Amino acid sequence: MDILISKEDRILTMQFNRPDKKNAITAAMYQAMADALRDADSDADIRVIMITGHLQIFTAGNDLDDFMKNPPQGMDSPVHQFLHQISHAGKPVVAAVSGAAVGIGTTLLLHCDLVYASETAKFMMPFSQLGLCPEAASSLLFPQLAGYQRAAEKLLLGEAFMADEAQQMGLVNKVLPVDQLLEVARAQAVKLVQLPASSMLATKRLMKAGQTAAIDARMQEEGKAFGAMLTAPAAKEAFAAFFQKRKPDFSRLD
Ligand code: COA
Numbered sequence: 001m002d003i004l005i006s007k008e009d010r011i012l013t014m015q016f017n018r019p020d021k022k023n024a025i026t027a028a029m030y031q032a033m034a035d036a037l038r039d040a041d042s043d044a045d046i047r048v049i050m051i052t053g054h055l056q057i058f059t060a061g062n063d064l065d066d067f068m069k070n071p072p073q074g075m076d077s078p079v080h081q082f083l084h085q086i087s088h089a090g091k092p093v094v095a096a097v098s099g100a101a102v103g104i105g106t107t108l109l110l111h112c113d114l115v116y117a118s119e120t121a122k123f124m125m126p127f128s129q130l131g132l133c134p135e136a137a138s139s140l141l142f143p144q145l146a147g148y149q150r151a152a153e154k155l156l157l158g159e160a161f162m163a164d165e166a167q168q169m170g171l172v173n174k175v176l177p178v179d180q181l182l183e184v185a186r187a188q189a190v191k192l193v194q195l196p197a198s199s200m201l202a203t204k205r206l207m208k209a210g211q212t213a214a215i216d217a218r219m220q221e222e223g224k225a226f227g228a229m230l231t232a233p234a235a236k237e238a239f240a241a242f243f244q245k246r247k248p249d250f251s252r253l254d
Pocket of ligand 1: 020021022024025059060061062063064065100102103104126127130242243
């Protein structure tokens with residue numbers, strides 16, 4: 001299974017599990033996560049959701065091959081269902097990140113409530129390097145979080161950043177040694193489980209209330225632009241270059 005889903009101690013855990021492809025996410029994996037999030041929302045036994053990958057790699061983001069062969073069609077596509085579910089999750093979501101978190105691997109964290117990262121965590125949103133544009137409402141949420149210029153460095157240039165910088169920006173709650181990451185993240189999830197569910201739900205709903213409509217609208221707008229760019233020449237060149245293990249050449253494109 002490329003996504004491992006388990007339920008224990010009232011915590012639903014989703015783990016990226018495709019290490020041979022650096023946990024790159026296919027449409028089937030997005031669908032599995034969207035379905036699990038939907039079920040978690042209506043399952044009274046589940047109080048908290050956890051997202052993790054492997055200690056060597058969180059996720060390399062969208063599977064570029066799957067994206068080229070099977071581009072998302074409309075807002076009902078698996079990737080958009082996943083983004084809708086995670087951005088509307090009523091229950092707290094805790095992420096534990098180690099290794100590279102590329103593209104949606106970083107932007108999904110903007111929708112998590114608590115984010116713990118290992119000292120090896122490396123974040124990257126290389127949308128423009130791929131001929132694409134931001135998704136997951138990151139064009140709205142990331143400048144709000146990090147400040148415009150710092151967000152521009154990460155979103156326009158696609159510059160990678162490490163866990164310490166992510167913590168300074170507020171994307172990460174705490175940076176931990178690799179061997180303590182899962183233990184600490186899980187202990188925090190257990191604390192959330194032990195608090196009254198009604199308070200968890202109300203507090204999260206109130207903290208998110210002012211932004212929900214703006215996030216939905218931005219995701220729609222990003223989704224349209226991203227969908228169109230996915231099949232345009234710049235993305236085709238970037239994707240081909242990745243698989244041919246060479247630098248892309250955008251010099252002849254607009
Ligand atoms: N989509 C599809 N396949 C991917 C992938 C992706 N996003 N990321 C990695 N893979 C595959 C590679 O093609 C390679 O497959 P192969 O063994 O059949 O050749 C395998 O995973 C290992 O990847 P590799 O690049 O050799 O690993 P690395 O340790 O040198 O680098 C990354 C790891 C994550 C830094 C690098 O793989 C990467 O940059 N991936 C692309 C990230 C990306 O652009 N994501 C899209 C964001 S929208």
